Amino acid sequence: MSDEKLMILKLLEEGKISKEEALKLLQALESDSDESTANYSYTSNNKGKKHKKIHIHLDDDLEGSFENFGEKMDDFGRRMEDFGERFGEKMSHLGVRLAEKSMGFAEKILDFVEENIDVDSLSKYDSNSNYEKYEEVYNVEAPDNFSFLNFMAKNGKIYLSSWEEDTISVKASIRTLSKEYESRKPIMQVKKESSSISFFPKDIEKLMVELEVFVPSKHIDTIKVHTNNASIYVEDIKCNNLGCSTKNASIVLNNVNVNEETSCSTTNARIMCNSIIANHVLAVTKNAKVILDNAKLRGIETITTNSKIVVNNLIYDNLELIHLKTSNGKIEINGPIPPSIGVNFEAATTNGSIKTPFNMIYKEKIVGSNTKLSGKTSNYESCDKVISIKAYTTNDNIVITN
Structure with a gap:
C-alpha cells in the first residue's frame, strides 16, 4: 500500500476525516485524471499523523552498511520527492478543506526518521x-x-x-x-x-x-567541512566564508560569526542555525526542515522540499532579504519586525493561506487553489531601511507573526 493511502487511513482512524472524505482522497490518488473530485470552501486546522520507519540492517560489512544506508536514504529521498509531487498535484484538485488535511504529511515522516534513527550510530564501534x-x-x-x-x-x-x-x-x-x-x-x-x-x-x-x-x-x-551519511556540528567559529556539506544527515550551526558567505547543503535531513551572525546564509536540503533562530544577518535564502521552514527572532539591524522556498510544508517567520522598517512582500501557495501582520498596499491574486500576494507596507516609501521578504510553498500556509 502506498504511503499516501496509509496516511489517509490514519486520518480516518483518528477521526480527522469522515469516511466520505477518505473515499474522495483515495479516489483522487487512484485517478490519473486532473479533474476535481471535491470543492470545499471552509478550512480546518486538523493535522494528519503518519509515521514511517526505515529499517537499516547493519552487519560486518562496514562499507556495505554505509553504502546500504546511503542507497536507502537516496531511494527514500527520491520516493519522497515523487510522493510530494504526486500528492501535491492530486491534493490541488480536492479543495481547501481536504488539502489542509494533507498538510505536513511528508514532514511528519521525516520528523520520525530524524527522531528515531541515529544516523551517526552507523559509525559507532x-x-x-x-x-x-x-x-x-x-x-x-x-x-x-x-x-x-x-x-x-x-x-x-x-x-x-x-x-x-x-x-x-x-x-x-x-x-x-x-x-x-x-x-x-x-x-x-x-x-x-x-x-x-x-x-x-x-x-x-x-x-x-x-x-x-x-x-x-x-x-x-x-x-570548508565535508562528510557523507553523517552529521556536521559547527560552533564558536569566526571566519569570512563557511561551507558545510553532507548528505542524509543534519547540519547544525551554533554561535558562528561569518563575515561573507555561509552555505549549508545536505539531503533528507534538517539544517539548523542558532545564534549566528552572518552576511549571507544559503541553506539547501530536501525532505527536511530548515530552522533559523536568533540570527543577525544581511540575507537569508533557504530551499527545501516536503517540509517546513521556520525563522524565529531575527535581528533586523542589517537584514535586507528573506527568501524562503519549500513544497508541501509550512513557512513561518516569527518575531517582531520593527515598525520603522519597510517591507516589500511577495508570497504564493496552493491550498493554503497567507497571513501577515503588516498594514499593506497589496495585490492578491486567487486562481482556483492558487493564492499569490504581493505588495509593500504602507510606510515603505518613507522608510530609511527596507527589506524584501519572499516566501513560496504548496499545500500549506505561509504565516508571519509579530
Whole structure:
C-alpha cells in the first residue's frame, strides 16, 4: 500500500476525516485524471499523523552498511520527492478543506526518521565486528598567513569548534579492517600549501572516519567541512566564508560569526542555525526542515522540499532579504519586525493561506487553489531601511507573526 493511502487511513482512524472524505482522497490518488473530485470552501486546522520507519540492517560489512544506508536514504529521498509531487498535484484538485488535511504529511515522516534513527550510530564501534577502531591525533601549527582550512571525513560526523591555542587539533576516530589499517596507516593526510591546510582520509573503500576539530579562535578567511551519511556540528567559529556539506544527515550551526558567505547543503535531513551572525546564509536540503533562530544577518535564502521552514527572532539591524522556498510544508517567520522598517512582500501557495501582520498596499491574486500576494507596507516609501521578504510553498500556509 502506498504511503499516501496509509496516511489517509490514519486520518480516518483518528477521526480527522469522515469516511466520505477518505473515499474522495483515495479516489483522487487512484485517478490519473486532473479533474476535481471535491470543492470545499471552509478550512480546518486538523493535522494528519503518519509515521514511517526505515529499517537499516547493519552487519560486518562496514562499507556495505554505509553504502546500504546511503542507497536507502537516496531511494527514500527520491520516493519522497515523487510522493510530494504526486500528492501535491492530486491534493490541488480536492479543495481547501481536504488539502489542509494533507498538510505536513511528508514532514511528519521525516520528523520520525530524524527522531528515531541515529544516523551517526552507523559509525559507532561494535566489539563483535571484524572492523577495528583506531585513533589518530594531529596538532598542526597554524601559520600567521594561512587563510583556508579544509576538513573531510568519510561516513562519520564532524564536530568543529575553536580554542585559545595557536594550533589546529584534529582527532580522527577510524574504523576499518586491521590489515587495511596496518598497510595504509596513517589514514589521515595533511596537505599544507602556502596559505591553506587540508585534512582528509586516504581513499580506502571500507572506511569510517569521524573528526573532532579545534581551530585557533582568531579570524580565519575560509573554512570548508565535508562528510557523507553523517552529521556536521559547527560552533564558536569566526571566519569570512563557511561551507558545510553532507548528505542524509543534519547540519547544525551554533554561535558562528561569518563575515561573507555561509552555505549549508545536505539531503533528507534538517539544517539548523542558532545564534549566528552572518552576511549571507544559503541553506539547501530536501525532505527536511530548515530552522533559523536568533540570527543577525544581511540575507537569508533557504530551499527545501516536503517540509517546513521556520525563522524565529531575527535581528533586523542589517537584514535586507528573506527568501524562503519549500513544497508541501509550512513557512513561518516569527518575531517582531520593527515598525520603522519597510517591507516589500511577495508570497504564493496552493491550498493554503497567507497571513501577515503588516498594514499593506497589496495585490492578491486567487486562481482556483492558487493564492499569490504581493505588495509593500504602507510606510515603505518613507522608510530609511527596507527589506524584501519572499516566501513560496504548496499545500500549506505561509504565516508571519509579530
